[in-house]
Structure formats: structure tokens, C-alpha cells
Amino acid sequence: MSHASYELKAEARERVGKGSSRELRRNGFIPAVIYGDKQSPISIAINTNEVTKRIHAGGFMTTVATIDVNGEKIQVLPKDYQLDPVRDFTMHIDFLRVSADSEVTVEIPVHFVNEEKSDIKVGGVLNIVRHAVEMLVPANDIPEFITVDLDGFKIGDSIHISHVKLPKGAKPTITDRDFTIATIVAPAAGIAEEEEAAAPTE
Numbered sequence: 001m002s003h004a005s006y007e008l009k010a011e012a013r014e015r016v017g018k019g020s021s022r023e024l025r026r027n028g029f030i031p032a033v034i035y036g037d038k039q040s041p042i043s044i045a046i047n048t049n050e051v052t053k054r055i056h057a058g059g060f061m062t063t064v065a066t067i068d069v070n071g072e073k074i075q076v077l078p079k080d081y082q083l084d085p086v087r088d089f090t091m092h093i094d095f096l097r098v099s100a101d102s103e104v105t106v107e108i109p110v111h112f113v114n115e116e117k118s119d120i121k122v123g124g125v126l127n128i129v130r131h132a133v134e135m136l137v138p139a140n141d142i143p144e145f146i147t148v149d150l151d152g153f154k155i156g157d158s159i160h161i162s163h164v165k166l167p168k169g170a171k172p173t174i175t176d177r178d179f180t181i182a183t184i185v186a187p188a189a190g191i192a193e194e195e196e197a198a199a200p201t202e
Helices: 020-027 050-057 189-200
Strands: 004-011 029-036 039-047 065-071 073-083 087-096 105-115 125-126 134-137 146-149 157-159 181-185
Touching: 004 050, 020 029, 020 087, 029 050, 039 050, 039 065, 050 087, 105 125, 105 181
Parallel strands: 004 065, 029 087, 105 146
Antiparallel strands: 004 039, 029 039, 065 073, 073 087, 105 134, 125 181, 157 181
């Protein structure tokens, strides 16, 4: 089940540019743009607190939102946002316009279950190769995560995307190979070797 959709109010921006963006931020708004769906981009301003709340609630990049721009309701998916590196402050957001039948490319987080039914219970270590997988998914039905069932995997096994039961309508964007999500490796073998390599030779 993905996060519930939500609505943000926004105002269309007439003036666009560095000076007006700074002024917006001073007044508690974030400049953003809505693009895609073969229509011309719209520059908007959204309330900073509202958006920051949404980003911190989680699932921001995988939840379709409705943006009310001066009364016109537009369905969007956040595609990208920039943070001020110093103050962890949202500087700008790109929204992609979506419709019920749009497909969108989204990074879907990977969750692992049944670790206790694999060799992890006897000391194997789960080495996660991909914490998220880029998927092509229906915009109105974006999975919150992909579940990887570790039941029966042994030390030395690799878990590939073909082992994973994918959510309905979700397709990986990498189609030319059965890529690895994680491997189960022997405990601490790698660490001991690294330490040996780092030890000063006489």
C-alpha cells in the first residue's frame, strides 16, 4: 500500500529568476516547476512548511500529489528536489505532471524479510547491493517498497531481481540482465583479509 495522496496549494509565479526565488524563500515559499505530459512547464510557489512536512513524512518521491494552482488541480509526482547543503533546507522542487494512465520511473526501496530462515541466522552477512531499484510503475499505483524474501538462501548465494515477486504493473528499468539485489556472504571473511593487507610487513 503506498502513502495516501495529498494536496498542496500553490501559486503560479510570474517572475522567475534568482532574485525572485530568494524573495520567495524569505517569505516562506519554495519555487517549483510542474512539467511533462506534453504541456508547457508552469512555475509555481509552494509553502515551505507544507512541503518540508511531506518530505520528512517519507514516501515523498513515490506519492502522487495534487497541486492546486490558483484553483486548477494538477496531479503530479515529485521527480527531484534540491536541498541547501548547509541548512538542509529545500531550495527547489521539480514535479512531473501525471495522469491516471501515466507510467513513471521511480526508485523503489528494497525491504528484506525472513532473514531468520536463511543462513543469516548462522552468521551469514546480508550484503545489500541495491537499497532501491529503479522501476517503471503506474503513476496511480506506485509500490511503497519491494519485498525480498530471504527464505532458504545460503552463504554464497546471490539474490537476483528474478527471485523477487514484483508488485503488480512494476517493471525494472534494467531489462538486459538479471541484476543482483543482495548476496549472502560468509561472516567477517572480508574484514580479516583487509586487516591482513593493511598490516605492516616486516
